[in-house]
Amino acid sequence: MAVTSRSWQAGVQLQQRNSLRFPCLARWHAQAQDAAAVSAALVEAKRRGVEVWVLGEGSNVVLPEELDGLVLGPADRRIEVLDDDGERLRVRAGAGVHWDALVRWSAGQGLWGVENLALIPGSVGAAPVQNIGAYGQELATSCRRVEAVARATASPVQLEAEDCGFGYRDSRFRRDPHAWVVTAVELELKRRGCAQISYPGVVDALATERGVNDASQATPLDMVEAITALRRRKLPDPEVLPNAGSFFKNPVVTRAQFDALETRHGDMPGTFVDEGVKLSAAWLIERCGWRGLRRGAVGVADAHALVLVHHGGGVGAELLDLARDIAASVRERFGVRLEQEPVALQRARGAGLPADS
Ligand SMILES: Cc1cc2nc3c(=O)[nH]c(=O)nc-3n(C[C@H](O)[C@H](O)[C@H](O)COP(=O)(O)OP(=O)(O)OC[C@H]3O[C@@H](n4cnc5c(N)ncnc54)[C@H](O)[C@@H]3O)c2cc1C
CATH class of the missing domain: 3.90.78.10 (UDP-N-acetylenolpyruvoylglucosamine reductase, C-terminal domain)
Structure with missing residues (x-):
């Protein structure tokens, strides 16, 4: 479905759409269900001379009091298995999928690759922007490809992982924030794997949360629950005390x-x-x-x-x-x-x- 200016909402308050809960009035706001809708929104914004910002779930932004342009939210919420050779799966997740939902979906299927990234707030589309990472794992480890729309031409492109310039909380998307809108991420997840337990507290959390005393027996779901419990203990919940995680x-x-x-x-x-x-x-x-x-x-x-x-x-x-x-x-x-x-x-x-x- 295309995003035409008729589906732009005028005067949208973003205070409940950022984890710091700062007030911010967007002149326009629109959701884009797929890459075609993102392209259409970019074309329309250019025609009207309107500046565009991309906003996921707002958990890693500091918003000004006003954004005088279009705030665009990629909203593709599909998770699809593209390929499964019995050992490895190629999984495509739309930019609008909640990251933790993807982690839980993956762990629920018994797949390894993103289990230590449980409970990181935000959307799949933002995950490559700062190459999210925690507890010894980062997106780059399992990301194979990023689908995006190039803002200069409004055309869809695919970037292989090695072209994304992933580094520590960094990527080409972060270094050049006006170049792309990420529309989906392709991951490679594995049926066989072993728990990454090098971070302090993980072994204890496996035992207390899941009754797993031998980490070599832990499943991806055990890891997700252990990491979730650890994170809940350590970090203030933005719902209670608004924050953006590590500043x-x-x-x-x-x-x-x-x-x-x-x-x-x-x-x-x-x-x-x-x-x-x-x-x-x-x-x-x-x-x-x-x-x-x-x-x-x-x-x-x-x-x-x-x-x-x-x-x-x-x-x-x-x-x-x-x-x-x-x-x-x-x-x-x-x-x-x-x-x-x-x-x-x-x-x-x-x-x-x-x-x-
Ligand atoms: C309590 C808390 C804990 C956190 N812990 C961690 C952690 O352990 N590890 C970690 O890495 N991060 C962590 N973060 C930061 C945050 O969760 C991640 O950066 C997350 O990826 C942000 O997702 P979002 O959808 O909220 O992005 P937003 O905040 O909406 O956007 C962040 C940036 O990405 C851009 N962007 C968003 N979506 C797209 C898109 N589709 N295409 C192009 N650009 C886009 C935005 O323009 C903006 O510049 C934490 C945050 C909080 C509040």
């Missing part, structure tokens, strides 16, 4: 930088990775005294220094100011640059407004 990426420094930092701060945690040493952003922020701090309507969670929260009655700009101050204090004290994880959608600049509004 900063864990910074990676060179080995020499880490050695120098460790000399001054002996207890600084660091994990050796291919690119250098990954630091804990939460530790850095906590050491700068931000944990639990409240500034007006926004603040830093008591339970987790990496989670910035909205206590109600505030706007996105207040949280971005706080985030800037946190990053500046970490840079001043440790000489380490923090990179923001949620995307701050920008207000339209100079985009023509629709004449027949």
Whole structure:
């Protein structure tokens, strides 16, 4: 079904459609059921000189008070098995599928590949944008192909996984946010696999949540339930305390930088990775005294220094100011640059407004 300007809704409030619950009035909002509908919406927006933003479930964005253009929500909610050779399945999920529903569907079929990514909020369409990851797994491990619509031409394209530029909470879609609208993701899932239990707490959670004392016997569903329970314990629920998950990426420094930092701060945690040493952003922020701090309507969670929260009655700009101050204090004290994880959608600049509004 095509998205024509007749199916655009005018003046839509997005406060309940972002996990930080910041108010944001979209001039227009439309849902696109498939790639053809995304193309049609892009063509129509171009014809009318309207700027377009893509919004999934709003769990990794900081919204401004107003978006003077079209907010487009890809809404293909199909999960299809494209191929099954008895060992491996190729599964296609539409951009509008809720990510955790796909994880549970997969685990329910006894398939391995995305079980450790349970309970990550958001849509399938956003998953490749920051190559979602948790508990030692990331999307890139099982993603084979991404279907998208190129915004410049409004035509459908397919990107093989190796062309997506996946990195740590990063991809080409994130680096070039105006290039594509993701319409579906193709995964390769396996009938045989073994539980990834390297993260602290996973083994205990398997035992307490599922009665599994030998991890080699765990099923994908056991892993999903164990990870779900762990995450519920650790992270504030956005329904109770609005947040966007981790607000900063864990910074990676060179080995020499880490050695120098460790000399001054002996207890600084660091994990050796291919690119250098990954630091804990939460530790850095906590050491700068931000944990639990409240500034007006926004603040830093008591339970987790990496989670910035909205206590109600505030706007996105207040949280971005706080985030800037946190990053500046970490840079001043440790000489380490923090990179923001949620995307701050920008207000339209100079985009023509629709004449027949
Ligand atoms: C409590 C909590 C815990 C979290 N834990 C994790 C975690 O463990 N690991 C992790 O990686 N992330 C985590 N996140 C972040 C978030 O869940 C992911 O980034 C998720 O993929 C966002 O999905 P969304 O549909 O809500 O995207 P949105 O917030 O709607 O959009 C995020 C960005 O992607 C773009 N986008 C969305 N859909 C599309 C599309 N179809 N095509 C092109 N661009 C698109 C948007 O324009 C925006 O720039 C957490 C968030 C919360 C609130």
